Amino acid sequence: MSDKTTPPRGLSRPGKWARGAAGVAVLFLASEALGRAGIVDRSFLPPASSVTARAVELFGDSDFLSNVRVTLTAWALGLAIAVAIAVPLGLLLGSVPAVNTAVRAIVEFLRPIPSVALIPLAGLILGSGLNMEVPLIVYACCWPILFNTMYGLHDVDPLAKETLRSFGFNRMQVLIRVSLRSAAPFIATGVRLSASVALILAVGTEILSGFGDGLGMFIAQAGTVPEGTRDVLAGTVWAGCIGLIIDTVLVQAENRAFRWHLAQRSGAS
Amino acid sequence: MERPQTEKAKEMLQITGLTHSYADGHRAIDGLDLTVPDGQLLSIVGPSGCGKSTLLRCIAGLLRPTSGTLTLNGAPINGVPDDLAVVFQDYSRSLFPWLTVRDNVALPLRRRGMSRKERRAAAQEALASVGLPDAGRKYPWQLSGGMQQRVSIARALAYRPSLLLMDEPFGSVDAQTREDLEDLVLQVHRTQKITILLVTHDIDESVYVGDRVVVLNRSPARVHADLPVGLPSGRDQIETRGLPQFVQLRAEVGRLVRGGAKVPGAAPASGGRG
Numbered sequence: 001m002s003d004k005t006t007p008p009r010g011l012s013r014p015g016k017w018a019r020g021a022a023g024v025a026v027l028f029l030a031s032e033a034l035g036r037a038g039i040v041d042r043s044f045l046p047p048a049s050s051v052t053a054r055a056v057e058l059f060g061d062s063d064f065l066s067n068v069r070v071t072l073t074a075w076a077l078g079l080a081i082a083v084a085i086a087v088p089l090g091l092l093l094g095s096v097p098a099v100n101t102a103v104r105a106i107v108e109f110l111r112p113i114p115s116v117a118l119i120p121l122a123g124l125i126l127g128s129g130l131n132m133e134v135p136l137i138v139y140a141c142c143w144p145i146l147f148n149t150m151y152g153l154h155d156v157d158p159l160a161k162e163t164l165r166s167f168g169f170n171r172m173q174v175l176i177r178v179s180l181r182s183a184a185p186f187i188a189t190g191v192r193l194s195a196s197v198a199l200i201l202a203v204g205t206e207i208l209s210g211f212g213d214g215l216g217m218f219i220a221q222a223g224t225v226p227e228g229t230r231d232v233l234a235g236t237v238w239a240g241c242i243g244l245i246i247d248t249v250l251v252q253a254e255n256r257a258f259r260w261h262l263a264q265r266s267g268a269s
Numbered sequence: 270m271e272r273p274q275t276e277k278a279k280e281m282l283q284i285t286g287l288t289h290s291y292a293d294g295h296r297a298i299d300g301l302d303l304t305v306p307d308g309q310l311l312s313i314v315g316p317s318g319c320g321k322s323t324l325l326r327c328i329a330g331l332l333r334p335t336s337g338t339l340t341l342n343g344a345p346i347n348g349v350p351d352d353l354a355v356v357f358q359d360y361s362r363s364l365f366p367w368l369t370v371r372d373n374v375a376l377p378l379r380r381r382g383m384s385r386k387e388r389r390a391a392a393q394e395a396l397a398s399v400g401l402p403d404a405g406r407k408y409p410w411q412l413s414g415g416m417q418q419r420v421s422i423a424r425a426l427a428y429r430p431s432l433l434l435m436d437e438p439f440g441s442v443d444a445q446t447r448e449d450l451e452d453l454v455l456q457v458h459r460t461q462k463i464t465i466l467l468v469t470h471d472i473d474e475s476v477y478v479g480d481r482v483v484v485l486n487r488s489p490a491r492v493h494a495d496l497p498v499g500l501p502s503g504r505d506q507i508e509t510r511g512l513p514q515f516v517q518l519r520a521e522v523g524r525l526v527r528g529g530a531k532v533p534g535a536a537p538a539s540g541g542r543g
Binding site (some may be wrong): 165167 | 410
């Protein structure tokens with residue numbers, strides 16, 4: 001907080017990009033060499049160029065794209081519902097100590113259960129497709145958002161609340177206009193964490209549920225076909241790219257929306 | 270200020286037997302009586318931690334007193350009064366960093382039932398009145414400390430309170446800025462004709478700014494002394510501070526703050542010069 005002119009830490013932006021690209025290139029070449037050298041069977045580990053070519057080819061495959069659309073729909077729906085549930089719940093738990101104490105035990109019991117462990121149960125009760133995917137995603141995504149909301153509320157400056165209160169705003173108005181706004185950067189981080197969790201759950205559920213549509217289904221089915229490794233890996237590349245794009249977009253959006261938060265954190269005041 | 274401050278002057282704020290104890294049993298205020306006439310600029314000084322801020326929070330309706338009564342404009346203070354605004358010491362925490370300067374100033378006006386356009390116009394006007402006509406689109410953290418405190422003052426003024434409370438408002442700025450802000454408060458008091466209650470631990474400031482200085486006891490707070498400030502109203506940082514009257518009064522207040530005995534003949538809580 002004390003140093004006003006933050007010294008540039010590490011590399012410049014282009015420098016970072018160059019290093020990142022170099023890392024990708026090395027991995028790509030290594031995998032290419034490994035695939036072509038014949039150390040492992042080509043049908044088990046196809047060279048990187050072949051996987052990449054297949055991944056690009058899938059871009060024009062309407063069946064595959066509709067699978068991706070199914071996965072993304074489940075992702076978006078699950079994440080949106082999770083936000084709609086976890087943010088108000090976090091506000092309630094974070095601002096009313098009595099409710100927090102009452103709910104604590106349930107939360108502490110549910111939280112350690114890995115969401116993936118619930119897939120068979122969800123399959124039994126909810127069948128397949130969105131009906132089952134979305135509730136699982138919602139369940140898994142609620143936690144990071146809920147905890148970050150509560151953490152963010154805990155961090156709200158009491159003087160900021162008192163200021164608005166001194167202008168006659170009531171508790172609810174202070175909660176929305178100060179606490180929620182002040183906690184928003186923390187909530188956004190929770191949403192970003194949940195966005196990754198949601199993608200893992202969406203693809204994972206599809207892979208494990210055994211039937212239906214989706215990117216996970218595409219990967220699972222490719223795995224049952226001889227010579228299918230190339231499709232499995234191409235599908236995985238897609239999943240990775242989607243995850244990367246989502247994360248990048250959310251990070252950028254956070255930086256843009258919460259410039260005030262960064263400015264404060266770096267002690268610009 | 271040449272205001273008639275006789276016993277018949279309208280009372281803005283009346284505090285009787287105010288006592289406040291915190292939950293841990295610490296008694297911050299003990300049976301405090303204070304009357305502030307309409308239009309006065311009252312300085313309240315006292316040693317650090319004497320309960321000044323607690324007093325101010327009780328007046329603002331942010332703390333419920335343990336006992337005693339407070340009335341503002343004749344109505345008992347029960348919850349946060351409508352025609353009152355507070356300027357806190359810590360401007361960087363009191364201004365909302367996610368809002369622009371103009372939106373910070375305009376936000377409390379929602380309570381006044383004004384349209385968005387009216388709120389913005391009022392905010393702009395208030396910013397101009399504190400010498401920041403061009404800062405509206407900036408964010409508070411892009412401004413210097415003194416400018417941020419000006420924004421806090423503009424926010425309070427835009428709200429058009431009849432009583433303005435200031436809790437050590439210049440405790441976190443450098444000396445030069447402090448003097449500028451003191452003059453701003455004097456100017457605001459002169460032009461807007463509002464009652465101002467300025468809490469400070471700075472003895473010079475209490476005398477320079479005030480029409481009247483109330484000295485509080487060491488905790489628990491009670492009125493220790495109540496002095497009229499007979500300085501000419503057109504105050505000047507260099508000239509006024511050089512006046513023999515100023516020097517004498519400052520020494521007197523300083524002695525009282527350090528726990529000295531009351532001056533013989535000093536008026537009790539009714540104050541004024543009448």
